[in-house]
Amino acid sequence: MHRFSFFFFFSMLMMNATHSQRLVAFEGQAQGTYYIVKYLSDDTATLQPAVEQLFTDIDHSLSLWDPHSLINQFNNNDRGVPMDAHMRYVLEKSLAVSAQTNGAFDITVKPLVDLWGFGVVRHQRKPTTDSIRKALRVTGYKLLQLKGDSLLKRKPGVQIDCNGVAQGYTTDCVARLLEQRGIQHYLVDVGGELRAKGVNAKGKPWSVGVERPSGNTSLPAQSLVYLKNNAVATSGNYRRFFDEGKTRYAHTINPQTGIALHSNVISVTVVADDCITADAFDNALILWGPVKGLQFIRQHPGLHLAACYIFTDKAGKTQEVFTEGFFDK
Template sequence: MRLNRLMFRAFLLIACLCGSLHSHSQRLVTFEGQAQGTYYIVKYLSEDTVSLQPQVTALFREIDASLSLWQPASLINRFNESERGVLMDAHMRTVVKRAQEVSRATKGAFDITVKPLVDLWGFGVIRHQRKPSADSIRYALQFTGYKLLQVKGDSLIKKKAQVQIDANGVAQGYTTDCVARLLESCGIANYLVDVGGELRAKGVNARGNSWSVGIERPSGAAARPQQALLYLAQKSIATSGNYRRFFDEGKTRYAHTIDPKTGIALHSNVISVTVVADDCITSDAFDNALMLWGPEKGLKFIRQHPELRLEAAYIFTKKKGETKEAYSPGFLEMMKK
């Protein structure tokens, strides 16, 4: 569920000069690297220019030990291999709690118990490109559903031994929030964190302006997409799209977003949805459901639930192949046209 150069390509607009309106002594610190199968970029203003990258790297390792499906000994893999459940650490506890809240809010359109279906469609740790049989989908659906999970104290319990969870729909958003909290614990008030296209911003950049993300908008007949700016003032952003992980079978393109209720991989006209929320785990979780719903139902959901403080932007195609866009009012207000 990541920003991609095809659509909604994020770039960071950072000034080279140290002209902060708040402190002439603060300087821009930047570092980047690879983690969780993707990139990360951290930028912040600080009087102390010693890089916090070692601490961030250690944090990535800690989160992976809890939530990574690619680490055989991780806590999430121990849960999936167990018949009953596990004692959760702080990372799993936070992610499961928020995931269950979003599952209830979306009536199961987002669900971390989707792992058997993800594996069946070939979008899990072991990859393949073929549509599964209807019988195998029906079988996997028996073990899919957020109500099959029970949280009892610090324990995560499965109601059926075959239940397995996949936190990839929220892990990078959660990691972005963790990095942001690490920076804040070090006294940093102005930062932009980007983990694989999931971003969280606070304060201002070196020029004293809100951090800005560049997005590409459909340009109609123009040769190149138009550029617009989205200003992230105390906000987070995540994008889900059907252009990164997919396979074609016949005339149908199946993307990695899977409907937990039907067990079917996404094959719609929605190219991407970008979601803005107060924290990145929320953006990351809701972009899955909004992607499945499409612009009409997704934007209606946002209007009906102002308490969630969500904004969204859709890129989709019409029947004749024309690319269109649809925005929530609040998203448009955050853009500079």
């Protein structure tokens, strides 16, 4: 069979398969944000109860807002805790990305996050240099140790904050649940971190809009990214921040300096094979900025990353720059 004929035949089979299925969609609130799940299935019975139970299970492991969670048990003692499956996966991934980014991504930033008022207890004031210096003494991913089934501290006072990857991980977990139920066409969105597989009800790839800030008339308000069995996550300084004088401090903390992000970068959107990877790397990429960030992606093709930066130039005009093929990823 000619290549074109085979592709046409395969496409027709795909469209017939998806057209025989119905779109199932539901949404709700979880992890302090929204979630939306859409999928194609012959069985129209909702999987929302199973998805919400999954959110609860992950919160029991990784939520800083659950006083009895496993992560809070770790943070509140001087040695460590036995890990469950959720914590182990997130810790292994986080430590790997920390090594790959030379510590630009680091989940031991919790003391610094709390100092800057972006933790469970919120405030809007710049911490003192001395308090930052003290927090840095217990910051650093190398102060964590995975030993057997346990997560251990190499120094008392080390605390972790997995919020930089938790929603991406949760998105992947929901996607995995859907696939375990035999679903091959879906879109999962947890607070703006998304993962997709297959096609939508029209037989086309799932599309995601990348928002552009208002005030730039040279660019359309939104561009579409088509997800083809991959995921997307965004980090931006427009979500959680405070202004002090003429400086805007955003919730992303540099784990090496202890300083909250204050740069001309508005956001970075990252596409990766899975959502926890996109969610982890967007933290490092926004700290690095477009020049170093895009260079890193070019130098590490095996990571399968693509990114789009939106930033303001010296004239105050909104600009964007992205890896080749970002909108075709």
